[in-house]
Amino acid sequence: MSSNSNLLSSGTRVVVTTHNEDGTSVFHSDHEVEPFSPFGPSGSSFATFDVRSSVPVNNQEEPKELPKGLPRVPPTGVTFCVTNMAPRHSAPMHRTVTLDYAVVLSGEIVLGLDSGEEKTIKAGEFVVQQGVNHTWHNRTDEVCRVAFVMVGAEKVKLANGQELENTLGQK
Numbered sequence: 001m002s003s004n005s006n007l008l009s010s011g012t013r014v015v016v017t018t019h020n021e022d023g024t025s026v027f028h029s030d031h032e033v034e035p036f037s038p039f040g041p042s043g044s045s046f047a048t049f050d051v052r053s054s055v056p057v058n059n060q061e062e063p064k065e066l067p068k069g070l071p072r073v074p075p076t077g078v079t080f081c082v083t084n085m086a087p088r089h090s091a092p093m094h095r096t097v098t099l100d101y102a103v104v105l106s107g108e109i110v111l112g113l114d115s116g117e118e119k120t121i122k123a124g125e126f127v128v129q130q131g132v133n134h135t136w137h138n139r140t141d142e143v144c145r146v147a148f149v150m151v152g153a154e155k156v157k158l159a160n161g162q163e164l165e166n167t168l169g170q171k
Contacts, residue, residue: 004106007084007143008045009035016050016063028063035084036068044089046071048081055151073098073150083146085109085138093135094168098150100129107144110137131156133167 011032018028035045048066052058054076071081073096082105085091093114108122114133121127131153138144155163 004143004145007106007145008043008086009037009041011035012047012049012082014049019060033066034068036070038070039086039089042086044086044091045084046081047084048079050080051077052079053077071148071150073152075152077152079148079150081148081150083136083148085136085144085146087138087141087143089138091136093133095131095133095164095166096150096168097131097153097155097164097166099131099153100127100151101149102127102129103147105145105147107138107142108140109144109146110139111135112137131164133164 011034013030014033015030016028017025020026033047033049035047037043037045046069048069048071050063051066051072051074052061053074055078057078071079071083073079075097085107093112102121103126104121104123106123108120110118110120111127111129112118112135118137136146155165157163
């Protein structure tokens with residue numbers, strides 16, 4: 001396996017800033033966030049760096065200690081996280097009720113839609129995803145690291161009035 005395979009299990013450094021009592025900018029914390037690896041040590045891993053319950057956020061709110069788990073977004077909030085997609089792994093087709101901003105940090109990933117269309121996204125490239133039903137495929141022998149900012153969104157409403165629901169975690 002390649003040298004970037006340690007992305008699956010190594011922690012990620014996160015530096016958080018804030019203000020002191022007189023408004024001067026200061027560092028709040030500098031720590032490692034350990035990944036959550038629900039598929040075992042050679043499977044994909046996830047790390048959530050920050051979750052806020054609503055937008056706009058309160059920049060005076062103390063950052064919360066976050067439990068390990070799959071990244072989730074509060075209905076009116078925002079989540080900042082990273083996914084490390086293991087080589088030759090795929091995510092199941094799913095939809096979240098979010099607006100997702102993604103940047104591929106390393107490797108490459110194939111974004112597939114329920115229409116059957118696919119696009120390969122490479123390191124340094126970006127995705128703006130608007131609540132679509134999608135899947136991710138890493139068809140390479142390298143770990144693909146993708147950073148996400150996911151924002152809670154209104155459900156997509158079709159012309160016939162049907163609302164498209166979250167399908168993540170459903171069978």
